[in-house]
């Protein structure tokens with residue numbers, strides 16, 4: 520089972536609604552390792568880098584206004600199949616359609632303000648981790664769940 524890294528953001532609505540701890544707990548309860556974590560303000564430039572695939576889409580101006588409106592908490596999460604495991608924990612993009620039990624399904628009722636970002640592939644994760652973190656901000660510790668359970 521491949522150990523992967525994925526880039527997670529608690530978006531401005533999650534920070535404003537004081538759900539940082541809840542979201543961190545969900546990730547830890549699942550057995551994944553948080554190997555980097557910081558709070559920052561996303562600038563317009565950073566937003567355009569992160570959401571390069573969406574910059575030309577009609578919803579992008581609203582997305583940029585939202586993601587730059589308050590701090591985010593950025594994390595690198597590592598573990599077996601971390602990219603797809605986190606996407607499952609996060610749920611569908613639109614909080615109104617996300618399944619109960621997922622983070623968006625339990626806390627979100629909007630398509631725009633959907634609490635959390637998770638990379639959508641291993642390649643996206645590598646690109647996004649490089650945008651948000653330098654190598655010396657990434658830690659290594661402990662044993663991933665996949666080393667304990669097959």
Ligand code: RTP
Pocket residue numbers: 573578582611612630631632633635636637638639
């Ligand atoms: P994310 O990248 O933030 O993890 O979300 P996602 O993969 O589930 O969704 P994606 O299609 O990548 O869209 C990125 C973010 O843009 C906003 N959005 N608004 N039609 C719309 O109004 C619309 N579509 C997407 C959401 O905030 C979404 O998370």
Ligand code: MG
Pocket residue numbers: 639
């Ligand atoms: Mg996406």
